[in-house]
Amino acid sequence: MYGMIHQAARRMVLEIAGEDDWSAIVSKSGLSERHFVSGLSFDDETTFALIGAIQEHTKIPLDELLKSFGEYWIKYASETSYGGMMKMAGNDLVSLLSNLDRMHVGIAAQMPGASMPSFEVLDASDTQIKIRYRSERDGLEAFVVGLLQGLLNRFNDFGEIRYVINADFSDFTIDRSVEKVPA
DSSP states (O other): OHHHHHHHHHHHHHHHHHHHHHHHHHHHHHOOOGGGGGGOOOOOOHHHHHHHHHHHHHHHOOHHHHHHHHHHHHHHOOOOOSHHHHHOOOSSSHHHHHHHEEEEEEEESSTTTTTOOEEEEEEOSSEEEEEEEESSSOHHHHHHHHHHHHHHHHHHOOOOOEEOOEEEEEEEEEEEEEOOOOO
C-alpha cells in the first residue's frame, strides 16, 4: 500500500485522539517518518501493522475501525489531489461507483506496482445498488462498507449496506429504500 494510506490514518487518529495517542501508536507499529511519504509503496504488512497498532491502542473492534477508516478515507481523498479525479469519475453515487475501476487505472499509472481493487456495479435502481468487489487483499470488507458509507455521505444519500463474501469476490448491496434516521 502507499504512504497516502498511512497519512490518512495519521490524520484520522490525530483528529479523534490527539498527538500523545498518535505517538504511542507509531511507537507500537514500528513505523518511521519515511512510512508516511505519500508516493512511496510499502508492503501490506506495514499498513496492517499500523492498523493493528491503532486497534490495539484504541481498543476499537477491528471491523468497526476499518469501517470508520473507510468512511474517513473518502473524506480525506476528496481533500487531496484525488478529489479532482473523484469529481471527474461521477456527479452521483452510481456514476462514481461505475467509474471507480477507471479511476484506479489512472492512479495505478502514477503508482507502479499498485494493487488496486475492482468495483463492478452489477445493478442499480432508485432503491438498490449491487456491487461486486474484488481484491488481492482478504478481510477488508468492513473497510469497503466504510468506503461506501463515505460515498453515500459525499452525495448526501443514505442506505443500508450489507455484503456476502464469496470465494473470489464479495457482493455488496446498498439498500436505498431504508428511511434516513434523523440525527
